[in-house]
Amino acid sequence: MLPLTCVNCCHNALQTDLLGTTHGYCAEHRRVLMSPTELTCGRLLRKDLPLTRAREERALHERRYSPGAISTVREATPVNGTSTSSSPRDLALLRRDTVGDVIADYGRLDSKFATLAQLHRVPGPRAEVAMFSLGRAYVSRCVERKGPWTSGLHLLWWAKQGLGDEPQVELRDLRAEMPLPPTRHVELAKWAVVMLRLLFVSDVGHHAAQGHHRKVGALSSLAEDAVLGTGALDPGKLLRWIARTGAKRVEHALPQRDYDRLAVSLHVDAD
Amino acid sequence: MAPRRSEPTWRQKADPLYRGDDAAGVSLPDPVADASIVRHVLFLGGAGRPTPYPSTTAARAVAQHFAGSRGRVFVTSAPRAKGLGLGYIGRLELLKLPRGKGYGDARWPSAIEVMQARR
Numbered sequence: 001m002l003p004l005t006c007v008n009c010c011h012n013a014l015q016t017d018l019l020g021t022t023h024g025y026c027a028e029h030r031r032v033l034m035s036p037t038e039l040t041c042g043r044l045l046r047k048d049l050p051l052t053r054a055r056e057e058r059a060l061h062e063r064r065y066s067p068g069a070i071s072t073v074r075e076a077t078p079v080n081g082t083s084t085s086s087s088p089r090d091l092a093l094l095r096r097d098t099v100g101d102v103i104a105d106y107g108r109l110d111s112k113f114a115t116l117a118q119l120h121r122v123p124g125p126r127a128e129v130a131m132f133s134l135g136r137a138y139v140s141r142c143v144e145r146k147g148p149w150t151s152g153l154h155l156l157w158w159a160k161q162g163l164g165d166e167p168q169v170e171l172r173d174l175r176a177e178m179p180l181p182p183t184r185h186v187e188l189a190k191w192a193v194v195m196l197r198l199l200f201v202s203d204v205g206h207h208a209a210q211g212h213h214r215k216v217g218a219l220s221s222l223a224e225d226a227v228l229g230t231g232a233l234d235p236g237k238l239l240r241w242i243a244r245t246g247a248k249r250v251e252h253a254l255p256q257r258d259y260d261r262l263a264v265s266l267h268v269d270a271d
Numbered sequence: 272m273a274p275r276r277s278e279p280t281w282r283q284k285a286d287p288l289y290r291g292d293d294a295a296g297v298s299l300p301d302p303v304a305d306a307s308i309v310r311h312v313l314f315l316g317g318a319g320r321p322t323p324y325p326s327t328t329a330a331r332a333v334a335q336h337f338a339g340s341r342g343r344v345f346v347t348s349a350p351r352a353k354g355l356g357l358g359y360i361g362r363l364e365l366l367k368l369p370r371g372k373g374y375g376d377a378r379w380p381s382a383i384e385v386m387q388a389r390r
Contacts, residue, residue, distance in 0.1 A: 002337070003314045037339045048313070048387045060317035073318065074293050074341065179332040188390060199383075227382040231371060233390055 001073050003048060004061065006036040010045040010054075010137040013103045013119075013130035016196075018189040020126055020175045025094060027106045027134060029070055031084040032094055038074070039083060042067030045137050047196060050223065051203045055140070099126045103134070112138055113154075120158050125167040125193045131155070132200040139203060149207035149216070150266050156204045156216070157259050159197055160250045164242045166235070167193040190235035194242075198223035201250065215253045222246060281329040283349045283361065288327035290345045291338030297345050300325045300357075308368060309379040312388040325357070 006012045012024040015036060024033035028043050042062035046054045065071050069078040085091075094100040099122060106115040116138065119131035135155045142151035169189045171182060178185055205219030226246055230237040292298055304321035311322045327347065328334050334344045349359045368377035369389040379385050 001314065001318065004318055035340060038341055050381060050383055053315070053381065053384065057315065057317065064318055072341075076318075176336065177332065178336070179330045191390075195383075224381065224383055227386045228371065233386065 002037060003046065004040055004044065005073050006033050006039045006041075006044075006070070008044075008046050008048055009040075010047055010133045011043060012036060013106075013133045014097075014100060014126075015175055016047060016129055016189070016192055018175060018178070018185065018192055019129060019169065019173050021097065021100070022175065023094075025100060025103060026070065026084075027103060027137075029084070030107070031070065031086045032090045033070070033084055035083050038072055039070050039079065040073040041065050041070045045140065047133055047136075047199075050199060051136070051140065051206050054136075098122055098124075099130050102127075103130055106134060113151075116155060120155075125169050125173055125189070128162070128167065129193060129196060132159070132196045136200055136203050139207060143207045143210070148266075149204060149211040149213065150262055152200075152204040152207065153259070153262055153266060156201060156254060159201050160247075160254060163197060163201070163247050163250060164239055166190065166239055169193065187235055188233060191233050191238060194235055194238050195223065195226075198226050198246070205253070215258070219250060219253050222249060283359075285348075286329065287346050287348055288329060288352070289331045289334035290325060290327045290347070291334040291336065291342055292345060294341060294343045297325065306376045307379065308365070308377040309373060309384055309388040313384060315384075325352075327352075329362070 002008060002017055006024050006026060007015050007017055011028045012026055012033065014021045015024045024036035025031070026033055029041070033039055040061070042065040043058070044061045044065070045058055049057060064076055066078065070084055071078050072083075091104060094104050099119070102115055102118045102122060106112055109115060116131055116135055119127050119134070135152065139149070139152035139155070143149060167190045169186050171186070174182075174185055174189060180188070201219050202221065202223040205217055205222060209217030209220050226238060226241050229241045229245065290297060300323050301321035302323050304323045306323055308324070310316060310320075311324045311326070314320065331344060338344050352359055366389065368374045369385045371385070372382050373379045373385045377385060377388070
């Protein structure tokens with residue numbers, strides 16, 4: 001049931017099924033997750049699914065699991081302090097992790113976007129996973145609250161800048177024992193990181209299309225087209241597709257001058 | 272130097288199959304449920320959704336991964352399952368299906384979801 005657990009939720013920025021820490025952290029409930037493979041809640045926004053499907057599944061999930069409490073995935077019963085923690089000592093330990101230190105402040109600073117901007121400056125695949133996991137949830141929620149699609153503009157620009165970069169996944173980044181050769185485990189983790197990038201871009205494309213921005217809206221199918229264009233769980237193929245096709249589509253959708261103009265209008269709206 | 276032994280190949284007729292599931296027991300398949308493999312593998316439709324597939328694996332470690340810390344690993348075999356009226360789809364055969372937008376029971380409108388199921 002791993003796809004239905006906190007491990008696979010955008011609000012848990014510390015983990016994917018293959019990569020990250022042993023313990024998770026829920027930015028919604030603000031708790032360290034001691035057994036994230038056994039936990040879930042009604043706010044689950046799945047990392048592995050395109051936006052429309054992720055939202056449909058969240059609606060179904062909420063019928064069984066309360067959004068107000070973290071529950072066991074099997075029994076759907078709210079958990080007590082044996083499975084999650086908000087103790088100062090455990091949060092202090094979280095903060096000793098570079099990524100954990102940043103996400104522990106998500107929602108505590110002036111804006112959630114400040115945390116996302118900090119994650120952009122932290123190198124490594126775990127920070128990238130954190131940024132785009134939380135980013136997907138952040139933009140989706142902004143739009144659901146009638147905000148503009150441009151709430152994801154800067155994240156989209158950062159995604160564009162790093163779109164074709166190979167994630168530097170090392171053994172130390174891998175989570176969970178898997179009966180796979182380590183090289184294959186690393187490859188699958190790299191594929192998942194690049195796919196999360198593409199899913200984020202597609203999310204923003206989807207929101208832009210709903211907001212009648214035709215150019216960025218054309219990116220809503222980017223992730224789907226990448227999978228159709230590569231047909232394999234091969235990060236090298238995915239990155240070559242991006243170099244050949246994907247990057248050009250994103251450049252066409254959001255060239256520098258459009259980004260500058262939209263960024264200025266965002267700034268004006270914020271004022 | 273002695274020649275290196277490769278790991279033995281799993282034998283469908285002789286070797287066990289494992290399933291990680293709830294400690295209380297194996298979730299029962301529903302023979303009339305939606306036969307989509309993608310729906311089954313990705314748990315689309317949510318927890319408790321009916322599925323005609325009781326997934327198993329030749330690797331106990333994989334079953335343990337799915338069982339988690341609170342579940343249990345159950346053991347069966349392909350001949351035993353067939354004897355109880357279940358069909359058996361082997362891993363190699365299964366991996367042929369989720370490509371592109373899927374073939375056969377893996378046919379699905381989203382290539383991303385097919386690929387995630389394959390992963």
